[in-house]
Amino acid sequence: MKNEDSHIILYAKYHYERSGNIMNDLRKICAHRCCVEERFMPDHNIAQIVLEIALPKIMVNQRNCGSFIWSVLPITGIDVHEHLVKRCLVEIMNMKIYDHDGNLILELDDPGPNILPIKNKDGK
Numbered sequence: 001m002k003n004e005d006s007h008i009i010l011y012a013k014y015h016y017e018r019s020g021n022i023m024n025d026l027r028k029i030c031a032h033r034c035c036v037e038e039r040f041m042p043d044h045n046i047a048q049i050v051l052e053i054a055l056p057k058i059m060v061n062q063r064n065c066g067s068f069i070w071s072v073l074p075i076t077g078i079d080v081h082e083h084l085v086k087r088c089l090v091e092i093m094n095m096k097i098y099d100h101d102g103n104l105i106l107e108l109d110d111p112g113p114n115i116l117p118i119k120n121k122d123g124k
Helices: 006-012 022-034 043-058 062-072 080-093
Strands: none
Touching: 006 022, 006 043, 006 080, 022 043, 022 080, 043 080, 062 080
């Protein structure tokens, strides 16, 4: 394993098909990452794992950090964990894998079809 966060990053960057239930998709990925059964991966653990990956990008500057905090404040009638995870996935999706010269700066594992179905290169 090159990077334990690979599959979450790949999911955020749409390398995996999405089932329509982000929390269930990430439960599979996080359970695989932590070597536990999916039933032992509650929503708050998923949120914590995804936040820890997104946090370095969020903390880059104060403006970004402040807007992130405001964007995840609880809104009546929503699942707070899912809302936080969705906001973090946006930050992770925008993480750079290569620098401006095309040099690899974040090595990732290949997507694993044993975790979730891999999205075809043509986007289907």
